[in-house]
Amino acid sequence: MKEILNVSNAVVEYDRQGLKVRAVAGVDLTLNAGEILGLVGESGCGKSTLGKAIVGILKTAHGEIVFDGSQVKKLTRGQRPKHFRNLQMVFQDPYGSLNPRRKIGAQIADGLVVGGSSRKDALHEAQDLLEKVGLPRNAIDRFPHEFSGGQRQRISIARALAAAPTAIVADEPISALDTSSQAQVANLLVNLVEEYDMGMVFISHDLSIVRRISDRVAVMYLGKIVEIGTVDQIWNNPSHPYTRALISAIPHADGTGFMPQDLPGDVPNPMSPPSGCRFHPRCPLAMPECAEIEPAFRTLSDGRSVACHLQTEGSEPVSISIG
Amino acid sequence: MDLLTVKNLTVTLATGRGDAAAVRDLSFTVGHGEFLGIAGESGSGKTMTALSLLGLLPHKGRATGSINFDGREILTSSKREYRDLRGKEIAMIFQDPMTSLHPMLTVEVQLTEHLRHHRKVSKDAARQSALELLSTVKIPDPEAALRAHPSQFSGGMRQRIAIAMALACEPKLLIADEPTTALDVTVQAGILKLLHQLRKERNLSVMVITHDLGVLSSLTDRIMIMYAGSEVETGLTSDLLQRPRHPYTKGLIAALPGHTNDAKSSQTKRLLSIEGMPPELGNFPSGCAFHTRCNYAIAACKSELPESIQISDSHRIFCPVDPFSAKASIEGAK
Numbered sequence: 138m139k140e141i142l143n144v145s146n147a148v149v150e151y152d153r154q155g156l157k158v159r160a161v162a163g164v165d166l167t168l169n170a171g172e173i174l175g176l177v178g179e180s181g182c183g184k185s186t187l188g189k190a191i192v193g194i195l196k197t198a199h200g201e202i203v204f205d206g207s208q209v210k211k212l213t214r215g216q217r218p219k220h221f222r223n224l225q226m227v228f229q230d231p232y233g234s235l236n237p238r239r240k241i242g243a244q245i246a247d248g249l250v251v252g253g254s255s256r257k258d259a260l261h262e263a264q265d266l267l268e269k270v271g272l273p274r275n276a277i278d279r280f281p282h283e284f285s286g287g288q289r290q291r292i293s294i295a296r297a298l299a300a301a302p303t304a305i306v307a308d309e310p311i312s313a314l315d316t317s318s319q320a321q322v323a324n325l326l327v328n329l330v331e332e333y334d335m336g337m338v339f340i341s342h343d344l345s346i347v348r349r350i351s352d353r354v355a356v357m358y359l360g361k362i363v364e365i366g367t368v369d370q371i372w373n374n375p376s377h378p379y380t381r382a383l384i385s386a387i388p389h390a391d392g393t394g395f396m397p398q399d400l401p402g403d404v405p406n407p408m409s410p411p412s413g414c415r416f417h418p419r420c421p422l423a424m425p426e427c428a429e430i431e432p433a434f435r436t437l438s439d440g441r442s443v444a445c446h447l448q449t450e451g452s453e454p455v456s457i458s459i460g
Numbered sequence: 461m462d463l464l465t466v467k468n469l470t471v472t473l474a475t476g477r478g479d480a481a482a483v484r485d486l487s488f489t490v491g492h493g494e495f496l497g498i499a500g501e502s503g504s505g506k507t508m509t510a511l512s513l514l515g516l517l518p519h520k521g522r523a524t525g526s527i528n529f530d531g532r533e534i535l536t537s538s539k540r541e542y543r544d545l546r547g548k549e550i551a552m553i554f555q556d557p558m559t560s561l562h563p564m565l566t567v568e569v570q571l572t573e574h575l576r577h578h579r580k581v582s583k584d585a586a587r588q589s590a591l592e593l594l595s596t597v598k599i600p601d602p603e604a605a606l607r608a609h610p611s612q613f614s615g616g617m618r619q620r621i622a623i624a625m626a627l628a629c630e631p632k633l634l635i636a637d638e639p640t641t642a643l644d645v646t647v648q649a650g651i652l653k654l655l656h657q658l659r660k661e662r663n664l665s666v667m668v669i670t671h672d673l674g675v676l677s678s679l680t681d682r683i684m685i686m687y688a689g690s691e692v693e694t695g696l697t698s699d700l701l702q703r704p705r706h707p708y709t710k711g712l713i714a715a716l717p718g719h720t721n722d723a724k725s726s727q728t729k730r731l732l733s734i735e736g737m738p739p740e741l742g743n744f745p746s747g748c749a750f751h752t753r754c755n756y757a758i759a760a761c762k763s764e765l766p767e768s769i770q771i772s773d774s775h776r777i778f779c780p781v782d783p784f785s786a787k788a789s790i791e792g793a794k
Binding site: 173179180285287288315316317318319320321323324327342343344345346348349350382383385386387388389390391392393394395396397398399400401403 | 501615649671673677678702735736740
């Protein structure tokens with residue numbers, strides 16, 4: 138498997154009234170071609186910030202993000218080196234991410250023109266891309282407001298595809314959509330990843346959809362990844378109490394009256410993260426050492442990595458139950 | 461007698477292309493102490509149904525039919541009668557507590573306002589009730605919370621405050637429109653637990669409106685599914701989710717990513733989806749509005765409005781084909 142993206146010790150800071158807030162506080166991850174990596178966590182955990190840093194919309198304060206052999210630098214007014222075109226992003230809000238005053242065709246063609254096509258060829262190719270994402274070819278002459286949320290998200294995806302990406306960061310691409318469109322757009326993304334052998338970071342707060350379409354899952358809490366492993370490992374036998382809490386909170390639409398479990402408390406303010414393990418104030422299984430020592434990442438015998446004092450490097454995962 | 465009996469409710473809204481029916485000939489009931497779920501995609505008319513109960517339809521919106529609440533007809537109420545009803549007998553909580561709470565007023569002002577209006581109680585008595593309400597919805601440190609502004613709380617806490625406000629005058633019916641959609645699952649679970657608890661303590665009747673069948677599964681006794689302004693299926697929560705009979709309900713449930721550990725579904729990444737999109741207001745197809753997306757549609761679906769078919773006392777569908785009945789599956793096998 139070919140690695141196309143490598144994030145090591147990435148730190149992203151925001152300025153808040155002169156103070157530095159670490160929204161992403163040291164993240165390592167890799168993405169392979171043809172793979173969907175799900176990135177989950179509650180709002181405020183830094184997953185969107187990380188996604189933006191990966192494509193270069195935000196600057197990293199420390200650490201490295203390497204895409205296809207070269208380091209990603211923050212976007213500037215100048216033109217990016219050509220091969221970074223292949224790293225694209227799809228945003229959550231299909232209403233805010235398209236220009237309302239330009240025709241669909243022109244917006245998709247931009248990416249192709251930057252890639253060296255003539256305007257005329259680009260418009261033709263834009264039609265092919267629209268067809269690829271399940272929209273009619275004549276949509277090039279229409280404006281964003283003529284389309285529904287699901288269709289607009291397809292247009293955003295077509296626009297990303299115009300740059301022939303090898304990696305896409307999709308930030309909550311289906312969260313704003315209706316139930317019917319959610320499944321359709323999720324399927325479209327899965328199809329495209331397979332067809333083009335792309336890598337995709339799929340950012341979502343919805344673990345049940347991530348579980349269906351991803352190969353691996355990274356669980357983020359307050360700027361750090363707490364557990365990363367295959368979908369089966371994470372879903373069937375989570376080894377971090379936070380992962381377990383996220384799964385237990387999902388309601389079951391099975392008509393049995395199952396009551397999901399809540400996780401009291403909120404994600405703490407990243408300006409003053411808790412000492413030791415960042416999850417310890419909310420962790421139902423916290424031990425005294427959790428408040429003092431920050432747990433290092435440890436790789437378990439099944440290959441997953443987790444940052445929790447309950448787990449031991451190289452051992453079988455200790456199964457976690459809460460509540 | 462049920463607490464709420466809605467009969468043949470039709471809501472017409474003014475659109476750019478003339479009047480259009482957002483809710484069409486809808487009939488349903490909510491019993492005393494019952495949790496009814498209304499599910500549907502955006503544009504299915506579920507929110508308009510709720511707003512018509514409160515007399516809060518948008519400008520130029522009209523409702524016809526009958527809404528019997530607690531033994532009296534309320535659809536013909538005057539503005540003044542609606543004002544006495546809202547907050548006192550029927551209360552509503554909305555999706556985004558940041559927009560339903562006033563950002564510049566303290567929690568105390570907002571929590572005591574309608575108590576003082578509806579109940580004519582003194583300031584001190586209202587304050588005392590507000591403190592009790594805040595502890596009912598499990599806000600830590602109610603004293604401090606009263607002095608705070610909504611922005612000082614997280615989304616989950618704000619929704620709890622909105623629930624406290626809704627409960628202040630002990631309404632008979634609570635309408636919750638997407639109460640947890642804007643929240644994280646971990647916080648959502650807390651709100652679901654709270655609503656469940658309130659129900660036990662207060663014998664509250666609740667109408668929960670959401671597109672999330674998982675939320676309805678945890679909370680409700682019955683579910684009504686809406687499509688393009690009409691009811692397509694209503695049944696007990698367990699019947700409807702486990703044995704859906706309408707092709708649209710079946711499609712919605714099949715499109716869920718699922719929560720079980722069955723290996724077959726984790727191997728395949730594709731979700732089942734209903735092709736096409738829900739129709740827009742003013743553009744609802746003729747006959748059964750779902751016929752354009754339905755794999756089982758017959759000629760009659762296009763021309764005739766479906767009649768209700770009673771499957772059991774509590775379960776009915778609006779589908780002349782009923783493709784998932786025992787009879788249909790025997791015929792299919794032949």
